[in-house]
Amino acid sequence: MTASTGHNKELAERAYRIRRNAVLMGEVQGQGYIAQALDIADVLAVAYFHALRYRPEDPDWEGRDRFLLSNGHYAIALYAALMEAGIIPAEELETYGGDESRLPMSGMAAYTPGMEMSGGSLGLGLSIAVGMAMGLKRKGSDRRVYVLFSDGELDEGSVWEAIMAAAHHKLDNIIAIVDVNNQQADGPSTQVMGFEPLVDRLEAFGWYTQRVDGNDLDAVVKAFDAARDHGEAKPRMIVADTLMGKGVPFLEAREKNHFIRVEAHEWKLALDALDAGRLA
Amino acid sequence: MTKPVLTSSGKPRLTTSAMIASIAAEGQRTRPAPFGHALVAAAKERPEIVGLTADLGKYTDLHIFSQAFPDRFYQMGMAEQVMFGAASGLAAEGFTPFATTYAVFASRRAYDFIHQTIAEEDRNVKIVCALPGLTSGYGPSHQATEDLALMRAIPGMTVIDPCDAHEIEQAVPAIADHRGPVYMRLLRGQVPVVLDEYGYRFEIGKAKVIRDGTDVLVISSGLLTMRTLEAAAKLATDKVSVAVLHVPTIKPLDTATILTEAGKTGRLVVVAENHTVVGGLGEAVAALLMRNGLSPRFRQIGLPDEFLAAGALPTLHDRYGISTEAICNSLKAWLAG
Helix, strand or coil: CCCCCCCCHHHHHHHHHHHHHHHHHHHHHCCCCHHHHHHHHHHHHHHHHHHCCCCCCCCCCCCCCEEEECCHHHHHHHHHHHHHCCCCCHHHHHHCCCCCCCCCCCCCCCCCCCCCCCCCCCCCHHHHHHHHHHHHHHCCCCCCEEEEEEHHHHHCHHHHHHHHHHHHCCCCCEEEEEEECCCECCECHHHHCCCCCHHHHHHHCCCEEEEEECCCHHHHHHHHHHHHHCCCCCCEEEEEECCCCCCCHHHHCCCCCCCCCCCCCHHHHHHHHHHHHCCC | CCCCCECCCCCECCCCCCCCCCCCCCCCCEEECHHHHHHHHHHHHCCCEEEEECCCCCCCCHHHHHHHCHHHEEECCCCHHHHHHHHHHHHHCCCEEEEEEEHHHHHHHCHHHHHHHHHHCCCCCEEEEECECCCCCCCCCCCECCHHHHHHCCCCCEEECCCCHHHHHHHHHHHHHCCCCEEEEECCCEEECCHHHHCCCCCCCCCEEEECCCCEEEEECHHHHHHHHHHHHHHHCCCCCEEEEECCEEECCCHHHHHHHHHCCCCEEEEEEEEECCCCHHHHHHHHHHHCCCCCCEEEEEECCCCCCCCCHHHHHHHCCCCHHHHHHHHHHHHHC
16 A cells, blocks of 8 residues: 555565554554554655664664654654564554553653654754754764654744754754644644745755655655755755555545544454555 | 943943843952853863853853854854754763753743753753843843742752852852753853852752851852842841851752751741742742741742842842842841841
């Protein structure tokens, strides 16, 4: 179901497994930001199985690329990817959102291996990324800071503070990905607070910016590669247009909502849908 | 002080109601920019120290550091949120950021960033803020009357309210050595020197008796320790004996020393602070005493729970009861009552 032309069969399989992990976690709690997890799974597959350098057995390895989850409610998606990457044991999936679990519903740095920041309060990640990127440059490191945030976070003034600071300090070691699924708490993001034309705005703010279909693995791979290889001393932004619920047709079609309700019997149906869409 | 400058109409030009009016009294010994010079000294020992400011380097004395270590200084623009978030990121990469602005902007505008990206993530960031309490005549926008209450409410935050240049010089290397987030109030510019005469040494988490006395125990921090020492000297000529317990670390509180001193019977206990009476050292001490079954006569010297006026600092300090004269009057009245 991941819209790959077939060149990225391995990534498509990774994305399938990330989606599957996320649905299984959603079933544990009977809820969760599952529609977001499904929309961002392709980006996470490319991040963790194409772009990022890391050691699964040593999540704090100095030589890793940093990955910041600014939209902490996407934790269910990141846990799913971290499990697929071998950073979190797959058996912890059963603990998602439970007491004493390392997998709280909102991502927090102290709880989870591979979780670089505490989210929950939106709009923090880019600012932390600015400091990490400055720190890596100070250390002479060639590692990068990847930061994922959501289109709703564009409403936060602090995000634009960080966008200005990253350009001012020429932080070409930041690759930010904004998930434009056009859905936030009170409705479609573009109606809650307009942010278009987003590419023009970001370019005007001094960022090397690409806009891609965030559910097209080939396009996402190209965008990550271009962000990495770009020559100018500018921070890099990937605007990823995604589809809420991607990969589970009945969730894709469901009336759009920030927090999609999934009935108890539907988790199994969602897994079946993912299996049906899995590339042979 | 030098001869007053006259305006074109022949009146003395007011110099005390500016945004960053000096708190030094006429003739008082001062040292310039103690924070900036102490940070330069600490940074020579510790290459991991970096400095950040939100367009207030000159007004937090961080310019001394930025001149000495231009490549270790980050100008973040007039944007406190990204400054504290970036400080968190630098700390995550192993650096020890000293981030400066005015106390109002750290404690009010950027509170969530300090709470979430620094304290909750336990990042080793030093937040150093000028214009604490009522040290600006500019009005409530610049009067950080509630910063200690806000900062001490954050789990894991060490909160320091130093008295003078002597203490700031010692506190800077101490907080650089300390692992964990710190909020420190900053007196900047020409900063009075007082505590060196008492052989005082700053230690994080330690309250110290600066002066002993039998009639009243004043438990104080920051600027109000300086003022209380002046008041104590004046009252001594009236045969009023004032003890001063200086508590520069608001959190964690030196509970043992406070309980020992407040537990000595027969003394009026007064907490004096350059801060609203809501949620600062006064209420922290009151709760501590109650929890431990101590009930001495207790009074607070502090700023009222209201938005303070703009004006000349000496006038405002008199009006709100934190000038030396006002402290003398309060103590005498309470002892008489």
